[in-house]
Amino acid sequence: MVRKFDFLVIGSGIAGMSFALKVAHKGKVALICKSGLEEANTYFAQGGVASVTNLLVDNFDKHIEDTMNAGDWISDRAAVEKVVREAPAQIEELIKWGVDFDKNEKGEFDLHREGGHSEFRILHHKDNTGAEIQDSLIKAVQRHPNITVIENQFAIEILTQHHLGVTVTRQTPDIKCYGAYILDPKTGKVDTYLAKVTLMATGGVGAVYKTTTNPLVATGDGIAMVYRAKGTVKDMEFVQFHPTALYHPGDRPSFLITEAMRGYGGVLRTMDGKEFMQKYDWLTNAQVTFSTGTSGNSTIPNYDHLALVSGGLDYMGEAGIAPSQRGNEKLGWEQLWTTNIGLHLGLFSRINFDVEFYNKRTSNMLMEVPVSYSDGGYSSRWDNVGVMVNRGVEMSLNTDIIRTKDFTWNINANVSYNKNELKELYNGADEYIVGTTASKLTVGHSVSEFYMNRYAGVNPANGDALWYTKDGEVTTELREADKVMTGKSYIAPWQGGFGTTLTWKGWSLNTQFSWMADRWLYNNDRYMEESNGQFSMYNQSKRLLYDRWKKPGDITDIPRHGVYAQHDTRFLEDASFLRLKNLMLSYTLPQNWLKKTKFISSARLYGQAQNLLTFTKFTGLDPETNSNMYQAAYPMSRQFSFGLDITF
16 A cells, blocks of 8 residues: 655654654654554653753853763764754743643742753653653644554665665765655555655664663664665764663663652662762762774775776777786785773863773785886785784863853863884885885884985085985985984874863853974975075075075075085974964853744854964974975965854
8 A cells, every 4th residue: 555645754752753743734744653652762761851941050052061071072063052052942842732841939940950961951840751741742743633643563664766776875866765665563564655755763772782771662673774775874872871770680671760860969878778979979980991893994996906908909000908907806904903991080070081092903004015017017006015003092181170150161181192103014024115205114113204314404614415324424425325214203193182161151262272292294395495596496485595505604504506405304394283273252142032032042143263373383384284295285274254043
């Protein structure tokens, strides 16, 4: 049987039902659920809903930071900001649909505080908020004449152009969805539901775990359907778990103790009834993490592993074929084995410190290696060669220096150190000269270390250029044999950032800096501009007028005219830097102002500037470049933006 609707909603939780109610005035809606309407993640949620409603002590910025912190700073910040800022309007909509949130004697929301929140912002209905929301939405859905509820039906496949005989891959742009196949378990028949818009609101995958508070319906069916239809599946690391579960072997799902227990300070006792957690009030979080595992990499150009021939060639009037690609069909995956050990501490409910040590060993590295031209007329081919190791540490700190009713001062900082070392090359070789300037892969050294002649300055007597030999003696002769590994790398071993946020009532000032230390770049622009006449067709530096050697006794680093510049350490510069990456000032309009409009739920004015200041010894336009050689690169532009965010 084929059934047609304007909207097809698969899933009957708060997401599915609220969407159905919002679009029902635009057309016919089919709401599919694989059991009854009550069987959804929403129904079993006890604690409440987080939203900024008391602007005397709370604001959106606090809620955003709390959420980012709870998500270990890997949450999509844009999504977090959108959800937080639009939450008050969604609360109003839930109330319109009949949800009754508890209020105090003053008629204000009776706000709770739960784990992860710095303020009281949890709206609730007793300790069964989810059931209250679910029941209210069910009644609203059942009342609406344009919504058809279809229970105890199982969605099995999303319909795309694949079902019309068109090949669909994950790279296919604008994959069209026409609806879904729906199975009726009672009859065993599969019906076709066609719709202009199909929404997957099937919840997460919590039920795949042996011990969980998630309802048994959370089996990830919808996620699997989207994946099979070549849709995008992301953020699978986020799985809802409640830490306040009563563990009892064999219970599925586990009994959920209200989340408010943490926010209000549930009392933990020893077996003999004594309280003990007060001894650890200063320690709000302590975790030791360990992980190890391997992954692969196959990032070489497509088909480069194949030996190919091409036709269409002409030889003495006759068509022919000839080898067009060397290939190597024995290529395998590049392998990366990573081991991480981490410590995560929370102190006094306002200091969070993380440190993580890692060791990354890359073997069978994919690299183009030289071969004899006599072997097919090619100079190189892809091969699995070598071993490289990266060891280092990453640290971060986030803390509220001051936290009062109206004012908060937060600082954050992060720093990382990485030591890179090449352990092996191909065929027992110890070194391999790379086809780029000043580079050589050498066992025992970093892959980003410079390989150059060392500049010794200018002879003050005659203005000749001087260099160091491999043994450290001064010479006037530039020789390839005197090149050495300099110990200086274009990949900074030290890098990080820091920033601060000041909030006062509706105002917020945020600054963020980034930095790199012990980073070096070869300044090719100086090589061209201080060439002493070799590249006189290009712009030349004014230093050739003022600082070049002119007479005996002159002390300078630029030789006399006619002594051309060379690719040596004279142009190797310290590219360490400190940069003001972002500066933002914003003001969130008071909620009592907006209530008078009766249609604006939130509004924020802001001004932002990026890349305002850079402090560095590097003489080029920008020290933050991806190459080992700086040449004619545009610097990061200063950007200024002003805006108004309004949520209706």
